Structures are given as C-alpha cells and as structure tokens.
Amino acid sequence: MPAEISQKDGLTLTILPCPSGRPGCILVRLTGTALQAEIASEKNSAGDVPQPLEEFFMLAAQLEEGVTQDWLSEGQDLAFSASKDPFFPEGVFLRIYLGSTSDDDCDWQINGSLLLTPPQIALFAEKLKQI
Template sequence: MQQDGLKLTITPCSSRIGCIVVRLAGTDLHAEITTEWTSSADHLPRLDGFFASVGQLEEGVSKEWLSESQDFALSACLDPHFPGLVFLRVYLGSTSDDDCDWQINGSLLVLPSQVERFAKDLSAI
C-alpha cells in the first residue's frame, strides 16, 4: 500500500492452481483481473521471485515482469527522485476479443521493506 491509500493486492484463486486475483484499488478506483502468476518469458521467475529480486535493485536499473496472458505487468526501479523508495508501475488490462477492453496503469512509491514483506507473503500462496 502506498501512503496515500493506493493499494495492490494479490490473492490466490479458489478455482484453480496457479491462478491469482490482482486488485489495484484507491479512493475512486477498483480494477481487478484474474490471471496466472507465471511469466510470459521462460527466463523470468514466478511473481514471488520478481518481488524478491526487487530488493536487490540498484539505482537506475529496473526489473520487469509480464504475466503469461500479458494482462498483468510490473516494472520496478529505484528512482533518484524518490530516494529510499521503490517506484513500482502496475499494468492491468482486459484485452480479450469481446467489447469491453480496458487498461489501467498505476504507480506506487513503496518502501523496500514493504516489497520484501510482499514477496514473503506471495511465496506462501
């Protein structure tokens, strides 16, 4: 959760293994998708591995992750304009072949300790 209340949550689906529900919520925002926690690239870790690797980031270097279905993406970096914070960009979207395509981009500034705790919580799923 960002200090102003914007919050990213990830919980397991009750319907199938490897499935997660991703929510981005704020004052007047609520976006939610059901997706998988495996990456679209074979060389990238599962989602919990991505968050664990964010703790080792160096300034000016970013890490990116994209879900297998490409409806959920993350990017994290240590931005010199926000010392001591992780700049986390979140993309959620529904780009199926129906008439209700949508996309949400959110940005959170969080403490590295929050990211580490989040990674540990995800590894327990």
C-alpha cells in the same frame, strides 16, 4: 491469506489465490479512493524461462539505482515494472498494469504506480510465496 501492499495515499495492491483453487491462478486487485480493478491472472511470467511473481518482488526489493526490473504475465494482462527513482533514493517506484487482452468489445486498461520502501516489497514477496 492475501498479500497486500500500499502507498501512504491509500492506493493498494492486493494479490490472493483464485477462489476456484486453480493452480497458479491469482486474483490481482488495485484499489484506491474511487478506483477498484480486479483480474484473474497467472503467477508465472511470459517468456522462455517463467519467473514466479514472488521472485520478481524479491529482486525489486534489492534494486540499485539505474536498474529496472520488469515482469509480464503469461496472458499479458498483468505487468509490473520496478525501478529506483533518483528523486526518492530510499524508495522503489512500482508501476502496475492491469488490462483485458481479449478480442471482445470490453477491452480496458488500468495503470497505477506506488512509491514503496524495499522492506515493504520484501515482506510482500514473502507473503506471495504463501499463495
């Protein structure tokens, strides 16, 4: 079952397990009115201490103003950044990066952003635990 979260205007982030069943592999989709981007990536972050993606979202649901939470996949093709926007005190601003990091001729990048509520993010984190 996929984990899905969306903003009122219809931009949607969907994460589901890879069809191959490879452990730790996820499909990440960002869709909107005239946008559809998808990559296969990892559930763990880059760095010395890997952070599971669901942990990032659990922390993002509890952010305080002035604090930013960042996450970058091991392959560096997926990144999230969450922060509290002072203009929308009840919301969390989530920035999403999907991209190709290969050395071939089809490099691409998609950046998106969603304004979400902490309960939306917490529910999304719970769904991610099941993937």
